[in-house]
Amino acid sequence: MSEANSKQSGRKAPSAQSPTQGATSCQSCDRTDCPALKRKENESEEQFRERQQLQSRLCRIRHKVIVLSGKGGVGKSMVAVNLAATLALLGKRVGLLDVDIHGPSIPTLLGLEGEILRVSEEGILPVDIGGMKVMSLGLLLRNQNDAVIWRGPIKANVIKQFLKDVAWGDLDYLIIDSPPGTGDEPLSICQLIGTLDGALIVTTPQKVAAVDVRKAITFCRQLQVPVLGVVENMSGFTCPKCGELTTILGSGGGKRIAEDMEVPFLGSIPIDPKIAEACDSGRAFVQHYATSPTAELMRRIFEPLFAIAESSDATAQGADLPKQRSQS
Ligand code: ADP
Numbered sequence: 001m002s003e004a005n006s007k008q009s010g011r012k013a014p015s016a017q018s019p020t021q022g023a024t025s026c027q028s029c030d031r032t033d034c035p036a037l038k039r040k041e042n043e044s045e046e047q048f049r050e051r052q053q054l055q056s057r058l059c060r061i062r063h064k065v066i067v068l069s070g071k072g073g074v075g076k077s078m079v080a081v082n083l084a085a086t087l088a089l090l091g092k093r094v095g096l097l098d099v100d101i102h103g104p105s106i107p108t109l110l111g112l113e114g115e116i117l118r119v120s121e122e123g124i125l126p127v128d129i130g131g132m133k134v135m136s137l138g139l140l141l142r143n144q145n146d147a148v149i150w151r152g153p154i155k156a157n158v159i160k161q162f163l164k165d166v167a168w169g170d171l172d173y174l175i176i177d178s179p180p181g182t183g184d185e186p187l188s189i190c191q192l193i194g195t196l197d198g199a200l201i202v203t204t205p206q207k208v209a210a211v212d213v214r215k216a217i218t219f220c221r222q223l224q225v226p227v228l229g230v231v232e233n234m235s236g237f238t239c240p241k242c243g244e245l246t247t248i249l250g251s252g253g254g255k256r257i258a259e260d261m262e263v264p265f266l267g268s269i270p271i272d273p274k275i276a277e278a279c280d281s282g283r284a285f286v287q288h289y290a291t292s293p294t295a296e297l298m299r300r301i302f303e304p305l306f307a308i309a310e311s312s313d314a315t316a317q318g319a320d321l322p323k324q325r326s327q328s
Pocket of ligand 1: 069071072073074075076077078079105233234235269270271272273274275276277279280
C-alpha cells in the first residue's frame, strides 16, 4: 500500500456541516425509514442534530464489521488490519477504525506513527493509505507513551466523534478494531452504529483464551450483533527447516467453541514469523507477503465475509447472512 495521502472523495454530507434547526431529515439520502428522520421523545434539539450528523455519516458506509476478542494479545488487531487490507486490495473502499482507546496499536501495525491528522470542511480527515482510511486515537496522541486515563462516558464520546466527525466519505466497509473484552468501547460502538453487519471473533487455541470467546459471543447475542465467525490465530507452527508442525499453544480450541456456541468457524492462522515481522515493520502482511501460503490462507478465511456484501446487496441494507439469523 502506498503511503501517499490521497484526497477525500465522495459527495458532501450537507447535514454534517449545517444542520438546520428542527430539520426532519439529515438530507443525505431519501430513505423513508431513516432512524434520524424524526426527533425522539425526550431528545433535545442538540441531541437530535448530533444523531442526524452521525446517521448522515453512517448511511454512506455500506458494511460495518467489528473485530472482537475475549483476551488481549491474540492477534485481533493483526486480523483487523489484514481484513481491511485484503478488502482494499480487492478494490473496495475501506475504513479501519481503531476504538482501542487505551492501547491503540493500529498506527504501529501500519507504520503510521508520527502521521499528522488534517481537518477539512467535511471533518477530520482519516489517514489514507492506498485507498484504506485509518482513524485511531493513537494518531491524536502527541507521544506514543502517553497514557489515556478516561472513564466510560468520555470514551463513549470519543467513539461517537470517531464516527460523527471523521470524514469517512463513501465506504464499502468499515472494519472496527475493538479492545479485548466486552467493556465500554464495543458496547458504545454497537449502540452507536445500531446495525452492524456482524462481529468477527479472534482467539488463540488455549482454554484460557477460548473461555472468554464464549463471553464475546454472548455479548454479541445480547446486543443482537450477528457473529460472522471465529478465527483461531497462532494455531501451530510449521518448522521452516523440517516441516514438522508443533502446536505450541495447543489446537482446536476456537473450532470447539464455535461448534459449541453454534457459530461459524472460519479457520486457523498459524504462528508465522513473517506475520510478526510485518506487524513490527508497519506493513500489512497480506500485501507485503501476498504470495505466501499464510496470506493465501488468510484470504480464504476472510472470504465468507465478502459474501455479506453480495447477500445484503440482494436483500435489505444491513441484513444478516442467513446462517446468522438463527442465532439471536
Ligand atoms: P491483540 O490486538 O489481540 O492485542 P495484536 O494483533 O496486536 O494482538 O498482536 C500482537 C502481536 O502478535 C502482533 O504485533 C504480532 O507481532 C504478533 N502476532 C499476531 N498473530 C501472529 C501470528 N499468527 N504469527 C506470528 N505473530 C503474530
